[in-house]
Amino acid sequence: DQQVKQNSPSLSVQEGRISILNCDYTNSMFDYFLWYKKYPAEGPTFLISISSIKDKNEDGRFTVFLNKSAKHLSLHIVPSQPGDSAVYFCAASASGTYKYIFGTGTRLKVLA
């Protein structure tokens, strides 16, 4: 039972353009969402998070949008840079649990 889904395994974007990575979830108890970036041979690193009381959180070039009714979140990267090329995971957690459930990841390639 895949509670967190990233349906696009890969995405290619031109440098300077917007990258949009999507994530869907099925568990309505999830109330905290995170995005991680992973380079080869490294562990995932935290990028940005959002609580369910918000619908948008921004940090520099990175913005996460949450649509609770659709159980959907997205990560926008503007402008995209070649150094953003990595695998991006979304993760979700529910209050009262201690678990982070991860999606399968989307490989982003930013073309120079």
Place this chain on the structure above:
Amino acid sequence: EAGVAQSPRYKIIEKRQSVAFWCNPISGHATLYWYQQILGQGPKLLIQFQNNGVVDDSQLPKDRFSAERLKGVDSTLKIQPAKLEDSAVYLCASTQGPGGFYEQYFGPGTRLTVT
């Protein structure tokens, strides 16, 4: 601030052999997680410790996997005996506290190949 340390970085063993992985979390982090990441999938939680007590090990294959966190700091994850399907990257992560509102810090992982 030193990050999460893991060793070894790579390990190749034959099936039915045993293997152990070590993790040292960020100083002061009470919560420690072990994940298994199979190629093409997201990290899957195996076990979570709060200090030296187990919070969740519901997805740990207890017939072959074991983990401990002595003194609430370092942790070891052991597989005995290994199977081919255990080939994966084993990630350790730590947070300041329990629950889902803390940022997790990951180590570089141990890539295990079982032949």
